[in-house]
Amino acid sequence: MPGKITDEIIEYVGILAKLELSGDEKKAAKSDMERMLEYVDRLKELPTGEAEPAVHIFEQVNVFREDIVTNGDGHEDALANAPERKGRSFAAPKTFAPQGTGGDA
Numbered sequence: 001m002p003g004k005i006t007d008e009i010i011e012y013v014g015i016l017a018k019l020e021l022s023g024d025e026k027k028a029a030k031s032d033m034e035r036m037l038e039y040v041d042r043l044k045e046l047p048t049g050e051a052e053p054a055v056h057i058f059e060q061v062n063v064f065r066e067d068i069v070t071n072g073d074g075h076e077d078a079l080a081n082a083p084e085r086k087g088r089s090f091a092a093p094k095t096f097a098p099q100g101t102g103g104d105a
Helices: 007-016 023-044 075-079
Strands: none
Touching: 007 023
């Protein structure tokens, strides 16, 4: 196994993860990381030379449809009962006036 997980590595990973690990937790983390590295080493032994690269194990087909508006935006219906309009928007009184502009504070 290339590279062994040292106590310094566990300490450093704990710092990066912002974890305070007890002695038992450090031992468990060290054991877990060593098992992960062993598994990766085992995967390297697999004969993958003839396998085609894949993004996903299942063949995927684009399921998106064309984006076509069929019912409009409902804009005129939304403004139908507006007491006042300003162009294509609702007209409403100002609710905020910055100081010095003459608005009520």
